[in-house]
Amino acid sequence: MNFNPCMKHKLVRKTVRLFAETELSPIAHEIDRDARLPMEVLYKMGPLNYFGLQAPKKYGGAAMDSISYAIAVEELSRVCAAVGLCVSVHNSVGLFPILKFGTREQQDRFIPRLASGEYIGAFSLTEANAGSDAGGVETHAVKDGDSYIINGTKIFVTNGGICDLALIFAVADFNHPRQSTSVFMIQKGQAGFSVGEIEDLCGMRANPVSSLFLEDCRVPRSQLLGKVGDGLKIGLAALDAGRIGIAVQALGIAQGAFDAAVKYSKERQQFNKPIASFQTIQNYLADMATWIDAARLLVYRACAVKDSGRPYSAEAAMAKLYCSEMATRVTNMAVQVHGGYGYSKEYDVERYFRDAKVTEIYEGTSEVQRMVISRAVLSKLT
Amino acid sequence: MSDILKLVVCIKQVPAVSELPWDAATGTLKRDLAEGMINPACKHALEAALQLKERHGGRIVVFTMGPPMAEEVLREAMAMGADQGVLLTDRAMAGADTSVTSFTLARAVAGVCPDFDLVMCGNRTIDSETAQVGPQLAEELKIPGAANVHQLTLSGKILRLERLSDNFLETLEMDLPGLVTISTREYFPRYVSMEGIQDTFDKGTILSLGAKDLGLDINLLGSKASPTRILDVYSPTAKKNNVVLKGSPKKIVEELFTRFGDKIGGVIRKDIKKADT
Numbered sequence: 001m002n003f004n005p006c007m008k009h010k011l012v013r014k015t016v017r018l019f020a021e022t023e024l025s026p027i028a029h030e031i032d033r034d035a036r037l038p039m040e041v042l043y044k045m046g047p048l049n050y051f052g053l054q055a056p057k058k059y060g061g062a063a064m065d066s067i068s069y070a071i072a073v074e075e076l077s078r079v080c081a082a083v084g085l086c087v088s089v090h091n092s093v094g095l096f097p098i099l100k101f102g103t104r105e106q107q108d109r110f111i112p113r114l115a116s117g118e119y120i121g122a123f124s125l126t127e128a129n130a131g132s133d134a135g136g137v138e139t140h141a142v143k144d145g146d147s148y149i150i151n152g153t154k155i156f157v158t159n160g161g162i163c164d165l166a167l168i169f170a171v172a173d174f175n176h177p178r179q180s181t182s183v184f185m186i187q188k189g190q191a192g193f194s195v196g197e198i199e200d201l202c203g204m205r206a207n208p209v210s211s212l213f214l215e216d217c218r219v220p221r222s223q224l225l226g227k228v229g230d231g232l233k234i235g236l237a238a239l240d241a242g243r244i245g246i247a248v249q250a251l252g253i254a255q256g257a258f259d260a261a262v263k264y265s266k267e268r269q270q271f272n273k274p275i276a277s278f279q280t281i282q283n284y285l286a287d288m289a290t291w292i293d294a295a296r297l298l299v300y301r302a303c304a305v306k307d308s309g310r311p312y313s314a315e316a317a318m319a320k321l322y323c324s325e326m327a328t329r330v331t332n333m334a335v336q337v338h339g340g341y342g343y344s345k346e347y348d349v350e351r352y353f354r355d356a357k358v359t360e361i362y363e364g365t366s367e368v369q370r371m372v373i374s375r376a377v378l379s380k381l382t
Numbered sequence: 383m384s385d386i387l388k389l390v391v392c393i394k395q396v397p398a399v400s401e402l403p404w405d406a407a408t409g410t411l412k413r414d415l416a417e418g419m420i421n422p423a424c425k426h427a428l429e430a431a432l433q434l435k436e437r438h439g440g441r442i443v444v445f446t447m448g449p450p451m452a453e454e455v456l457r458e459a460m461a462m463g464a465d466q467g468v469l470l471t472d473r474a475m476a477g478a479d480t481s482v483t484s485f486t487l488a489r490a491v492a493g494v495c496p497d498f499d500l501v502m503c504g505n506r507t508i509d510s511e512t513a514q515v516g517p518q519l520a521e522e523l524k525i526p527g528a529a530n531v532h533q534l535t536l537s538g539k540i541l542r543l544e545r546l547s548d549n550f551l552e553t554l555e556m557d558l559p560g561l562v563t564i565s566t567r568e569y570f571p572r573y574v575s576m577e578g579i580q581d582t583f584d585k586g587t588i589l590s591l592g593a594k595d596l597g598l599d600i601n602l603l604g605s606k607a608s609p610t611r612i613l614d615v616y617s618p619t620a621k622k623n624n625v626v627l628k629g630s631p632k633k634i635v636e637e638l639f640t641r642f643g644d645k646i647g648g649v650i651r652k653d654i655k656k657a658d659t
Contacts, residue, residue, distance in 0.1 A: 068576070
């Protein structure tokens with residue numbers, strides 16, 4: 001067991017940190033305020049393989065291991081969580097399911113465009129009455145010759161406002177929803193497919209989270225991912241990968257807030273001393289550092305298990321649960337270290353504080369993660 | 383000049399922080415305390431080499447001298463697009479001053495890439511600021527050298543280059559093989575792609591050479607052979623020294639020009655005393 005980062009992982013971190021600090025840091029406040037996804041930065045990320053971090057090289061990806069992917073998302077999120085979210089979702093639940101479950105034709109057709117960033121991917125399971133309960137999907141797919149006619153509304157779709165390819169979960173037979181849930185790859189511009197209003201959210205404001213509408217949307221069979229009824233299997237596999245993405249995103253937010261708190265505590269003077277000289281602040285910093293470190297080890301462990309080819313649902317759920325709850329604690333504490341200024345938009349920590357909360361909610365709430373973890377615990381042979 | 387352009391870029395790993403503690407006993411930086419990075423000007427030199435390669439074809443070999451961890455900067459250079467890395471690492475090479483560093487680099491370049499066309503270095507490093515290694519390396523290799531260059535154009539065997547020198551823009555031509563040191567004025571380094579990083583670890587090769595591999599006598603290397611001795615190292619501090627001139631206005635002005643005439647004349651670009659006569 002080696003806890004030292006290898007040379008490659010150090011270089012990935014250094015490289016993405018430089019990019020994030022140069023390109024995103026100067027605009028992170030403004031794009032949050034204006035709820036604007038910076039397409040001009042996304043265009044620069046494409047040729048650097050940020051949208052195909054783990055896609056095979058033959059499709060224009062970087063074919064990296066999961067820890068490299070995790071470090072890249074962590075470093076983007078450390079500066080701008082909304083862009084980190086875009087990259088995380090695109091790679092983990094946009095591209096990865098097509099790589100794992102798509103036919104050769106589907107992969108040839110979509111993966112090069114996704115890996116280059118020409119297409120931005122989205123994943124649409126959640127509906128008004130289906131969130132934690134993935135079996136409650138009401139979007140309906142009716143077979144019509146060699147096509148499917150799809151009707152329904154998806155909500156809270158990350159990247160929804162700009163997605164070029166969305167994975168849409170729909171049920172073919174409401175008498176047997178679990179056995180007939182299916183995933184369709186629907187392209188922007190397809191008749192009957194449209195984007196709703198951009199949500200006005202507490203955090204992650206630069207990401208265009210939106211509804212997606214499907215009104216008699218005719219989708220050829222060639223855009224069905226896997227078989228009819230594979231939906232839950234695909235969904236669970238995608239969410240396992242996605243949870244690593246959200247875990248590292250939370251980790252990045254916490255690291256960003258922590259770095260800001262350390263810097264501020266050395267600069268801010270009270271009673272003629274930097275506040276870092278007070279034991280209370282030192283205790284806060286020590287707790288934050290310890291939690292962040294523990295979170296990082298959990299998420300890298302989940303990555304290593306994933307790359308070994310073994311099941312990693314429980315490890316990914318533990319990493320996601322711990323990282324996200326840790327991020328809300330750490331960002332809260334970082335605001336506290338900043339005092340009144342931390343509550344002001346003049347400093348970044350209030351943005352980190354708002355951004356952190358949703359990591360406990362999306363891609364499976366903390367309650368769902370505990371469900372996954374406890375199932376794994378109770379199913380172990382004793 | 384051979385058919386394919388052969389470029390050598392010499393880079394240095396420097397600490398990636400603005401302040402590092404000094405070891406008072408040896409007068410050197412405690413480098414192990416900081417993460418390393420490619421010295422900024424060296425990165426600009428590499429970018430210039432990459433642009434020459436993109437325009438004219440060719441091959442880039444990157445050299446660095448340092449501890450085994452300096453492999454990091456070679457990997458980064460290869461992820462940016464260099465073709466091969468050469469790491470000069472040997473305990474006997476440690477503590478070399480600029481003169482011995484350029485001697486060692488010259489022997490390595492001559493040994494590994496004897497038919498090079500152009501050697502490129504950063505114009506200076508942010509950790510020692512001597513700006514000496516590049517010009518000394520040209521001397522060691524017995525080739526023409528030009529320092530502080532910010533623009534290069536290659537046509538055939540002639541390299542046309544631009545540099546700022548004492549506020550004049552100079553355009554020079556140089557026959558190859560030659561050496562240039564590149565400033566940070568142009569050639570802003572590209573971002574490293576993730577595919578580039580993965581490729582350099584999948585298939586990039588690094589040649590690691592010690593004194594024995596280069597056939598060098600260890601008595602000619604490292605701190606042992608370096609004539610430079612660092613007597614003291616300190617952080618410069620800016621000091622203000624206010625002077626109040628008193629007396630009649632005429633006396634004050636006379637006193638002002640007596641004491642500060644050289645500085646004031648410099649500002650208005652003429653010698654005030656001579657202008658009076």
